[in-house]
Amino acid sequence: MSRWVRLGLALMIVGLALGVVLHMSPTPLGSAADLAAARAVAGVSINVADMDRSVDFYSSVLFFEKVSDVEASGPGVDRLLGVPGVRARVVTLRLGAERIELVQYLAPKGRPVPEDSRSNDRWFQHIAIIVNDMDQAYLWLRRHHVVHTSPTPQRLPDWNPNAGGIRAFYFKDPDGHALEILQFPSGKGDARWQRPSDPVFLGIDHTAIVVGDTEASLAFYRGALGMQVVGGSENYGPEQERLNDVAGARLRITTLRAAEGPAVELLEYLAPRGGRPYPGDVRANDLVRWHTLVLTRDAGAAAAVLGARAPVGPLATSLPDVVGFRQGFTLRDPDGHALQLRAR
Numbered sequence: 204m205s206r207w208v209r210l211g212l213a214l215m216i217v218g219l220a221l222g223v224v225l226h227m228s229p230t231p232l233g234s235a236a237d238l239a240a241a242r243a244v245a246g247v248s249i250n251v252a253d254m255d256r257s258v259d260f261y262s263s264v265l266f267f268e269k270v271s272d273v274e275a276s277g278p279g280v281d282r283l284l285g286v287p288g289v290r291a292r293v294v295t296l297r298l299g300a301e302r303i304e305l306v307q308y309l310a311p312k313g314r315p316v317p318e319d320s321r322s323n324d325r326w327f328q329h330i331a332i333i334v335n336d337m338d339q340a341y342l343w344l345r346r347h348h349v350v351h352t353s354p355t356p357q358r359l360p361d362w363n364p365n366a367g368g369i370r371a372f373y374f375k376d377p378d379g380h381a382l383e384i385l386q387f388p389s390g391k392g393d394a395r396w397q398r399p400s401d402p403v404f405l406g407i408d409h410t411a412i413v414v415g416d417t418e419a420s421l422a423f424y425r426g427a428l429g430m431q432v433v434g435g436s437e438n439y440g441p442e443q444e445r446l447n448d449v450a451g452a453r454l455r456i457t458t459l460r461a462a463e464g465p466a467v468e469l470l471e472y473l474a475p476r477g478g479r480p481y482p483g484d485v486r487a488n489d490l491v492r493w494h495t496l497v498l499t500r501d502a503g504a505a506a507a508v509l510g511a512r513a514p515v516g517p518l519a520t521s522l523p524d525v526v527g528f529r530q531g532f533t534l535r536d537p538d539g540h541a542l543q544l545r546a547r
Contacts, residue, residue, distance in 0.1 A: 211363035240429035244464035248494040252309040284487035299319040299406025313488030316379035322447040323478035327413040329381035336384040337370045349495035357446040365436035409466035434458040480540025502546040506532035
C-alpha cells in the first residue's frame with residue numbers, strides 16, 4: 204500500500220472520528236477542513252529569560268506597547284506545554300495592529316538560545332518589523348547598541364523582481380532571538396505599509412522560519428491549515444549573504460497568509476545545505492522555542508487533522524482560559540517549529 208493511500212485512509216478515519224465528536228459538541232457543524240483552517244495568525248510567542256529586561260527592550264527600543272501582564276500555572280498549562288510544574292509570566296505587547304507574547308518561565312527555567320545559532324539553522328525564526336525610514340530606524344538601533352547579525356541594512360538588488368528595492372537589517376534581542384527591520388519600496392508589500400505615518404516602527408509583516416523542504420512545509424501550512432501562498436522569490440548574491448550572515452546563501456522564499464494577521468514566510472536554504480536540524484530535545488521552556496499562534500474555529504479539530512497530516516509531535520489537551528483563549532493545542536510542523544492552535 205503506497206504512502207499516499209495510507210495517508211488517505213488515515214484522513215478518512217480522522218474525518219469519521221471528528222464527525223462523531225462534532226455531532227456531540229456545541230461547536231457548529233462543518234467539515235474537518237473548515238474547522239482546521241487557519242482563520243488568522245495571531246502573532247508569535249517568544250520565550251525570554253528576564254521579563255522586565257525584555258519588556259524594556261521591546262517597548263523602549265522597538266516601541267511596542269504593553270497590553271496585558273499575567274501569570275499562568277496549573278495542570279492545563281502543564282499539558283499544553285508538555286512541561287510539568289510550569290509557572291509562567293506572559294506579557295502581551297502590541298505594535299500597530301499586531302501582537303506578540305513574551306513568556307518567562309518562572310519555573311522550571313529553560314535553556315538559553317545556543318550561542319552559535321546561525322540564520323540557516325532549522326530552529327531559526329524571526330519577526331519582520333516594518334519601518335518607514337530604514338536609515339532613521341537603523342540609527343536608533345545603533346544608539347541602543349543592538350547586537351548585529353547584518354553588518355548594516357542591505358538593499359536587495361533590482362534584478363530580483365519580487366524582492367528588488369527591499370531594505371532589511373537583521374539584529375538580536377537581549378536573549379539572542381533574531382529580529383528584522385524591513386522597509387518596502389513603493390509598489391511592494393501590503394498597501395498599509397505605504398501610508399504616511401509619524402511613527403517609524405509600524406507593525407509586523409511576517410514571521411519567517413527556516414525549512415528543509417518547501418513542499419513538505421506547504422503540505423502542512425497550505426494543505427492542512429488552509430493558508431494561501433501570496434508571494435515568493437529566490438534570493439542570492441552578496442546582499443543576501445550579508446543580510447543573513449551566511450556565506451553563499453541562496454534562499455527559496457515562500458510567503459503564506461491566513462485571512463488575517465502576519466504572514467508566515469518559509470525560508471529554504473538551497474545553499475549552503477549545512478543548516479542544523481531543529482534539536483529533538485527542545486522543551487517548551489527553552490528560549491530557542493517560539494510558538495506561532497494560529498486561530499481556528501475549533502482548535503481540537505484542527506489538532507486532530509494536523510496530527511494526522513504531520514505526526515511530528517504530541518498533541519496537548521485543552522487549556523483553561525488563563526491567557527484569553529478557551530481552547531489550545533500545541534504541535535510541531537515538519538521541521539519542528541512549534542504552533543499553538545487557539546480557539547477564541
